Amino acid sequence: MAAAAPAMELPAPRESVALKIVRAVARGPLHLVLIAIGGLWLVPTIGLFITSILPASALASKGWWQVFSHPSVATWSNYDALFHNAGLIQALKTTAYIAVGNTLVVVILGAMAGYAFAWLDFPGRDWIFVGVIGLLVVPLQMALIPMFKLYDATHLFDTWEGIALFHVAFGLPFAIFLLRNFFVGLPKDILESARIDGASEIVIFLRLILPLGLPAIASLAIFQFLWTWNDLLVALTFGQNTTPITVWIAGQLREFGTSIDIIAPASFISLVVPLCVFFAFQRYFVQGLLAGSVK
Amino acid sequence: MTAGGITAEPPVAAAPPPSGEPGRLGRYLTSAIFLAPALFMLGVWMVYPAVYTIIRSFFGETGFLGHWVGIDNYKTLFTTSTLTTAIKNNAIWVAVVPAFVTALGLIFAVLTERVRWAVAFKTVVFLPMAISAFATGVTWRIMDQQDPGLGAINALGKTISGVFSPAGVLSTASPSTSVLQSSGGALVLKTPTHPGGIALLGLTGIAPDQVPKSSAQAVTPPPKPGDIEGVVWRDFKPGGGKVGVVEKGELGLPGVTVELRNAAGKTVKTTKSKPDGSFDFSNVPAGTYHAAIGAQTFAKPFGGFAWLGPSLIVPSLLIAYIWIWAGFAMVVIGAGLASMPRDVLEAARTDGATEWQTFRRVTVPLLAPVLSVVFITMIINVLKVFDIVFALAPESEYARANVIALAMYLTAFQGGENFGVGSAIAVFLFLLVIPVLALNIRRFRRES
Numbered sequence: 001m002a003a004a005a006p007a008m009e010l011p012a013p014r015e016s017v018a019l020k021i022v023r024a025v026a027r028g029p030l031h032l033v034l035i036a037i038g039g040l041w042l043v044p045t046i047g048l049f050i051t052s053i054l055p056a057s058a059l060a061s062k063g064w065w066q067v068f069s070h071p072s073v074a075t076w077s078n079y080d081a082l083f084h085n086a087g088l089i090q091a092l093k094t095t096a097y098i099a100v101g102n103t104l105v106v107v108i109l110g111a112m113a114g115y116a117f118a119w120l121d122f123p124g125r126d127w128i129f130v131g132v133i134g135l136l137v138v139p140l141q142m143a144l145i146p147m148f149k150l151y152d153a154t155h156l157f158d159t160w161e162g163i164a165l166f167h168v169a170f171g172l173p174f175a176i177f178l179l180r181n182f183f184v185g186l187p188k189d190i191l192e193s194a195r196i197d198g199a200s201e202i203v204i205f206l207r208l209i210l211p212l213g214l215p216a217i218a219s220l221a222i223f224q225f226l227w228t229w230n231d232l233l234v235a236l237t238f239g240q241n242t243t244p245i246t247v248w249i250a251g252q253l254r255e256f257g258t259s260i261d262i263i264a265p266a267s268f269i270s271l272v273v274p275l276c277v278f279f280a281f282q283r284y285f286v287q288g289l290l291a292g293s294v295k
Numbered sequence: 296m297t298a299g300g301i302t303a304e305p306p307v308a309a310a311p312p313p314s315g316e317p318g319r320l321g322r323y324l325t326s327a328i329f330l331a332p333a334l335f336m337l338g339v340w341m342v343y344p345a346v347y348t349i350i351r352s353f354f355g356e357t358g359f360l361g362h363w364v365g366i367d368n369y370k371t372l373f374t375t376s377t378l379t380t381a382i383k384n385n386a387i388w389v390a391v392v393p394a395f396v397t398a399l400g401l402i403f404a405v406l407t408e409r410v411r412w413a414v415a416f417k418t419v420v421f422l423p424m425a426i427s428a429f430a431t432g433v434t435w436r437i438m439d440q441q442d443p444g445l446g447a448i449n450a451l452g453k454t455i456s457g458v459f460s461p462a463g464v465l466s467t468a469s470p471s472t473s474v475l476q477s478s479g480g481a482l483v484l485k486t487p488t489h490p491g492g493i494a495l496l497g498l499t500g501i502a503p504d505q506v507p508k509s510s511a512q513a514v515t516p517p518p519k520p521g522d523i524e525g526v527v528w529r530d531f532k533p534g535g536g537k538v539g540v541v542e543k544g545e546l547g548l549p550g551v552t553v554e555l556r557n558a559a560g561k562t563v564k565t566t567k568s569k570p571d572g573s574f575d576f577s578n579v580p581a582g583t584y585h586a587a588i589g590a591q592t593f594a595k596p597f598g599g600f601a602w603l604g605p606s607l608i609v610p611s612l613l614i615a616y617i618w619i620w621a622g623f624a625m626v627v628i629g630a631g632l633a634s635m636p637r638d639v640l641e642a643a644r645t646d647g648a649t650e651w652q653t654f655r656r657v658t659v660p661l662l663a664p665v666l667s668v669v670f671i672t673m674i675i676n677v678l679k680v681f682d683i684v685f686a687l688a689p690e691s692e693y694a695r696a697n698v699i700a701l702a703m704y705l706t707a708f709q710g711g712e713n714f715g716v717g718s719a720i721a722v723f724l725f726l727l728v729i730p731v732l733a734l735n736i737r738r739f740r741r742e743s
Contacts, residue, residue: 034416041622047437048433062444062445063450109336112333113332117330129739137735141721142345144717145718146351150344169340169341172336172337237708249429256689270429271427278424278425290626
């Protein structure tokens with residue numbers, strides 16, 4: 001769409017160099033303002049990173065920005081210590097299990113249900129779908145107490161599976177909503193002709209819907225992955241010894257001043273993975289954001 | 296549940312389908328297979344708990360149900376101070392954050408529309424969206440430290456305040472003898488001085504690196520008739536030295552404002568000390584005087600705001616949260632801006648509208664649907680806010696920083712163990728988002 005617009009315009013008259021310079025100078029303040037704003041958004045994260053590479057002794061007396069005048073104090077020893085910390089390694093593994101596991105299940109179940117709501121015919125279809133939309137905004141606080149009791153009774157408490165399943169359930173309304181809306185928009189004649197050729201619904205789902213729906217599925221997967229990698233509340237409630245990295249760091253927060261050489265690098269480690277995912281799949285992430293702006 | 300009902304249907308469709316296409320039961324069965332897993336998850340993890348929580352909110356603290364207490368839990372919710380603080384704070388969040396986030400998003404989207412490096416800018420501002428609110432809380436906790444030597448925000452504040460109200464040359468100094476007494480920030484020599492006399496103003500508690508660089512060996516000036524003279528000096532040398540006596544190795548303190556006060560305590564003359572610490576008030580009329588060191592000498596440097604302290608914790612949380620979500624608003628509004636009909640804007644400009652008029656009368660009205668989506672999304676997010684409060688507010692400030700979601704967690708789980716009131720808080724939160732739920736459903740029904 002965006003590409004089509006310039007093609008419609010008439011060729012612009014060529015600008016003289018002087019005119020270009022005048023315009024650049026006139027817009028100088030705008031660029032300065034934008035650079036300042038960008039700095040405001042970048043500095044805190046840079047500050048976290050620099051804090052994470054400073055030894056505790058330096059952090060007790062110096063702000064992180066003073067590393068620029070004393071670069072020699074910077075050290076990787078905080079990270080070195082963390083990667084020998086069994087608790088952190090375990091927390092990272094748990095985070096990965098929860099985030100990857102629940103994302104896979106959400107994508108599969110969400111795609112199946114989305115397909116049913118988009119292309120299968122059964123009584124009460126629209127009513128059930130309205131119900132799913134209704135579940136979109138239900139706060140997860142509504143489920144914490146009952147599931148805490150149920151997990152206790154079924155030994156799902158303090159397991160990564162229990163935490164992941166909770167994320168699956170609360171990710172499903174958005175997944176179904178997003179994928180159903182995408183699947184509805186797929187060309188009808190392809191599906192119809194496949195049905196006439198005698199393909200079963202399962203074959204149609206696997207061979208047509210999933211490949212065609214890949215952009216939406218990718219958006220969903222990235223969303224769900226980031227959302228659950230970054231989760232704190234669910235893991236805090238249903239984990240005790242089996243906890244992801246956010247909860248592991250939260251356990252150190254009480255001693256903020258003295259544990260900062262652990263908290264800062266661990267926080268930075270926790271955000272490296274989401275950051276990589278974000279940069280690798282930025283386009284899909286933004287698409288998902290636009291598709292389901294109300295969650 | 297629906298799926299279960301369908302599969303349990305009697306085998307009516309066992310009869311051969313009329314026209315070779317799969318029978319109705321077969322179609323329903325297929326639908327059921329596709330839907331059952333998702334509906335099972337939603338039923339067990341969302342519908343059942345929601346119903347249970349609503350019922351549970353009318354029962355006592357412990358047990359599967361406990362005893363019936365009626366609406367007592369809701370009464371507790373609206374009368375306990377930590378919980379009403381949570382509701383009040385959440386009201387502040389709703390009043391401030393959606394408006395700020397939407398406005399910032401709109402401003403950023405419009406400003407970057409015709410800038411060549413817009414992608415870089417947008418990526419930077421959008422970045423916090425990918426990071427956990429928890430890690431952001433830790434990040435801002437580092438930024439918000441009170442000591443200007445540690446917290447970047449207060450360091451900036453110190454730099455700025457240093458320009459307008461500089462710290463005194465001797466902000467940590469204290470008198471070396473008891474005759475020099477503090478009064479209204481200044482130090483006054485209690486021993487009266489007369490013309491021709493000498494005033495000795497000894498100070499201690501000055502670190503070597505705080506002694507002004509121009510400082511020289513302290514010298515007691517010879518008395519001069521009609522003048523009041525004296526010396527301001529660091530009454531300390533390695534090894535200690537004798538208190539109240541100017542000795543070799545003790546440094547004069549230059550640049551110190553010395554005041555001469557009359558018997559009524561009024562300042563009649565001021566001067567500054569020389570490198571050797573000496574000062575001289577010449578031609579002083581006869582009478583009784585007191586020498587004093589001006590208050591500005593001891594002005595404390597900017598000590599930093601307690602961003603995470605009782606009075607600023609809520610604003611600090613709001614700032615960090617707006618910092619996270621401004622990128623979201625910018626991207627959604629930017630997409631709306633990109634899909635706006637160009638010809639309408641061009642027409643407005645051709646008709647002679649200024650940039651501001653075009654923005655105000657054309658862009659904003661056309662963007663209204665997008666702006667309202669961002670606004671409503673932010674209301675929901677803010678009502679459910681938890682992570683950033685948990686991470687950024689020190690535990691000692693939880694009571695003041697409290698929000699509904701945090702109150703629910705603290706009441707039901709961490710230490711509280713009160714499932715009755717916890718359920719009531721959850722239901723209250725649910726009731727707050729119901730209008731949005733209704734809005735979503737109405738929008739869907741209109742679309743289909």
